[in-house]
Amino acid sequence: MVIKTKRFYVNGKSCKVKLKKEGADYLVVVDGNVYAKTPNELFAVQAFNEI
Incomplete structure (x- = not known):
C-alpha cells in the first residue's frame, strides 16, 4: 500500500519517491x-522527507 508519493526533477530527469x-x-x-x-x-x- 502506497502511503505517500512525490516527484521532482534532478538535472532534467524525473525522480519518483x-x-x-x-x-x-x-x-x-x-x-x-x-x-x-x-x-x-x-x-x-x-x-522519505529527507529526500
Whole structure:
C-alpha cells in the first residue's frame, strides 16, 4: 500500500519517491530501488522527507 508519493526533477530527469507499507515493514522506494526498509513508521517518514 502506497502511503505517500512525490516527484521532482534532478538535472532534467524525473525522480519518483514512494513511501510504502508492505506487511510489517515500511519501504522508501526511489525510482523502483529500495532506499530504506524499516519496521518503524517514524524512521521511514523521516527518510522519505529527507529526500
